[in-house]
Every structure is written in structure tokens, then in C-alpha cells.
Amino acid sequence: MSDPAPKVDLNLLRIFDVVMAERSVTRAAARLLLSQSAISGALARLRSAVNDQLFIRGRNGLVPTSAALALAEPISNALREIDRALDNCGTFDPTQAVDRISIHGDDDLLPRIVSTILPAVIEKAPYLSLRISPTGNESLEQLRTGDADLLITGFSKELPEYLRMLRLYRQRLVGLARRGRFKPVYKVTIDDFLSAEHVSYQLPEGMGIAGVDRELSNLGLSRNIKMTVGSPMMVPLVVQSTKLIGVLPEPAAIVAAKNFSLSVFSLPIDVPEAYVTLVWHERVHYNAGHRWLRKQVSELRKRL
Numbered sequence: 001m002s003d004p005a006p007k008v009d010l011n012l013l014r015i016f017d018v019v020m021a022e023r024s025v026t027r028a029a030a031r032l033l034l035s036q037s038a039i040s041g042a043l044a045r046l047r048s049a050v051n052d053q054l055f056i057r058g059r060n061g062l063v064p065t066s067a068a069l070a071l072a073e074p075i076s077n078a079l080r081e082i083d084r085a086l087d088n089c090g091t092f093d094p095t096q097a098v099d100r101i102s103i104h105g106d107d108d109l110l111p112r113i114v115s116t117i118l119p120a121v122i123e124k125a126p127y128l129s130l131r132i133s134p135t136g137n138e139s140l141e142q143l144r145t146g147d148a149d150l151l152i153t154g155f156s157k158e159l160p161e162y163l164r165m166l167r168l169y170r171q172r173l174v175g176l177a178r179r180g181r182f183k184p185v186y187k188v189t190i191d192d193f194l195s196a197e198h199v200s201y202q203l204p205e206g207m208g209i210a211g212v213d214r215e216l217s218n219l220g221l222s223r224n225i226k227m228t229v230g231s232p233m234m235v236p237l238v239v240q241s242t243k244l245i246g247v248l249p250e251p252a253a254i255v256a257a258k259n260f261s262l263s264v265f266s267l268p269i270d271v272p273e274a275y276v277t278l279v280w281h282e283r284v285h286y287n288a289g290h291r292w293l294r295k296q297v298s299e300l301r302k303r304l
Contacts, residue, residue, distance in 0.1 A: 008049045010082070013075050015042040016054070020072050023061035092288035094125035099289050102131045104139045105152040107231040108252035109276065113152060116303045121296055134231070137204045143281045149290065151279040152297070154249055155203055162282045166294065168301040170273040173212055174253045175265040176236065177245045182265055190221075190268040197226035199238040199246045211271045212247050219269070236260045249274070 019028045019039065029036045047054050052067035064072065105113045114132060121128065133139075135153055142148035143163060152168070159165060175188060182188055200223065203210060216222055226244055229235060235246040236256035248256065253264045278297055284290040 008046065012042050012046050012049075014079060015039060016046055016068075016071070017076055017079055019043065019055065019062065020064060020068065020076075023063075025062070092292050094128065094292060096127065097125050097289060098127045098129070100129040100131065101150070101289075101293060102133065102142075102148045103150045103152065104133050104135050104142070104148050106135045106154055107233045108249055109152055109154065110134060111255075112251070112303075116300055117297060120300060121293065124296070125292075135204050139204060143279065146281070146283070149280065149284060150293070150297070152276065153279065154274050154276045159279065163279055164282060164285055165280075166278040166298060167275040168278055168298070169276050171249045171251055171276060172273045173210075173247050173267060173271050174250045175245055175267055176239050176248055176253050176256060177263050177265060178239060178243070179261050179263045181243075181245070182263065184263075188265045188268050193245075193268050194221060194224065196224065196245045197243065198223045199227045199229060199235055199242070199244040200225045201229050201232045201235055201246075210247065211274055212267060212269070215269055215271050236262060 015028065015032065015034075018031055019025065022028045022031060025036050025039045025043075028034075029039045032039070043054065050067060050071070053065055054068045055062040055064055057063070103113070103117075110132065118130060118132070121130065133148070135151065135155070139148060139151050139153075140160070140163070143151060144160075154171060175193070182192070200210065200213075213223065227238060227242075229238060232248055232252060235248055236259070238244055239246050239256075239262055240260045247267070250264070256262055257264050278294060280290065280294065
């Protein structure tokens with residue numbers, strides 16, 4: 001069995017690229033701040049790897065062989081792409097960025113994401129392309145595969161180790177009912193709450209369960225859920241047109257109460273406030289463009 005060919009690392013390819021440009025070991029060494037022996041040694045390893053002499057001596061310097069000429073352009077192009085990728089990781093100019101960023105957000109957060117984050121980002125990065133999608137069963141998987149870049153969610157979930165997170169703000173859950181169902185000064189009791197029929201929204205797969213149902217379960221209790229809808233934004237519509245009551249995060253409930261003539265009430269059990277969280281994959285943690293976008297979201301957190 002023949003010995004395996006020596007490995008070709010990035011440094012060897014960079015040296016080859018400079019020697020091709022300079023056609024001189026001496027000038028290549030000066031340009032790379034290396035000794036001539038280091039350049040010669042690198043070329044020797046590359047010759048062994050490709051089984052070709054690569055360069056021969058000529059009257060005006062080194063002359064590349066046909067193999068060297070065939071390798072020159074692909075290696076040069078590859079090195080430029082690598083350098084461009086490394087540059088993008090280190091610096092980011094929002095005024096020139098043409099990247100496409102995919103953001104997933106909970107339905108009740110999307111109106112504020114669109115009205116608060118998008119205008120600010122578009123103003124600073126006019127060529128940046130943003131795709132906004134509702135949180136779904138596939139959101140965590142799309143973060144893993146790279147099909148989604150950011151997730152803004154209020155759902156409780158112990159995240160996989162490869163995901164990072166930043167807590168933006170806290171929000172409490174409140175009840176939502178048709179106006180007039182409960183008197184304005186009336187404090188809804190646990191009996192009122194449990195005897196009523198409820199509309200609930202289904203959380204995306206893997207995002208845990210609603211905080212109110214978790215706390216009720218800890219007490220050995222449960223809601224009388226008459227209807228389940230696919231989005232929290234549908235809860236106000238159902239509450240408005242039926243006798244059902246619902247539970248929503250307070251900011252969404254307040255907006256719904258104004259738009260649909262509903263009333264908001266405090267829950268009769270203690271439910272810990274939930275964090276609205278920004279989630280991203282480890283692979284883009286140090287990417288300059290993603291760092292810039294996360295900073296924009298973080299700076300706008302008080303307006304969400």
C-alpha cells in the first residue's frame with residue numbers, strides 16, 4: 001500500500017497563490033514575511049501532495065507547469081471566498097449589507113415586531129432582506145438547520161444546548177372576556193374561572209404548555225376548554241362572538257380589548273411572569289451581521 005499523500009492546508013495554498021503571482025521564491029518570502037526556506041519547504045510539500053513539479057526555473061523567474069496553471073484560478077477564487085467570509089464574520093456595514101435574515105415570532109408578538117423592529121432595521125440597513133414568519137412546530141428545527149436565524153418567543157421551553165438566548169422583557173398572563181360579563185370592580189374568583197368555558201390556543205410542538213395550565217395542573221385543577229385555536233390572535237375573535245373566555249399575554253390582551261370591545265381581568269391564581277426571549281443558533285453567535293441585528297432588537301426591547 002502506498003503512503004497517503006501529504007495533507008494540503010490553507011497556508012500551503014496561500015503560499016502557492018503568492019508564488020504564482022510573484023514567480024519568485026524571494027519576492028514571495030518578502031511579501032509573506034517568511035524565510036525563503038519556509039517558502040521552498042511549503043512548495044516541496046505541495047509538490048508531493050499533487051505529484052507535480054509545479055514550477056521550473058526560467059530566465060525571468062519561476063515558470064508554472066500545466067498542473068500549476070490548472071490549479072491557479074480555482075485556488076485563487078477559493079482563497080478570495082474564504083477571505084470574504086472571514087471579513088463578513090469580523091465586520092458588518094449595515095448600509096451595504098444585502099444579507100437575508102429570517103425571523104420567527106409568536107403571533108401575538110408579530111404586530112409589534114413588524115411595527116417596531118422592521119422600520120428601525122430597514123432605515124439603518126436599506127438593502128437587508130427580512131423574512132418574518134409566525135412561530136410554528138418547525139421553528140426550533142429551522143434554527144438548527146439554518147433556515148431561520150432568530151426566534152422571538154414568549155413560550156416556555158428548555159432550549160437545546162446549541163441555541164443561545166437573550167431575555168428581552170417579562171409579561172404576565174391575564175384573562176379576556178366579553179365586556180359586561182364581569183363587573184369592572186369584580187374580582188374574578190377561581191370558581192368563576194373554572195366554571196367558565198374557555199378558548200385556548202395550541203402552542204407549537206416542543207414549546208411547552210401554557211403557564212396558566214401548568215399552574216392549574218400543579219394544583220390538581222384544569223380549565224374547561226371548549227375550543228382550541230391555532231393562534232393566540234384568534235382568541236379575541238372567539239371571545240367576542242361567544243360566551244367563552246380566554247387567556248393571553250397582557251400586552252396582546254390590552255390591544256385586543258381595545259379593538260374588540262373586550263375586558264381584561266387578573267387571573268385568580270398566581271402564574272409566574274414569562275420572559276419574551278430572543279433565540280438564535282450557536283453557529284451565528286459571532287457573525288457580525290447577526291450581532292448587529294440582535295443589538296437592534298435588544299435596544300428596541302422597551303418598545304416591544
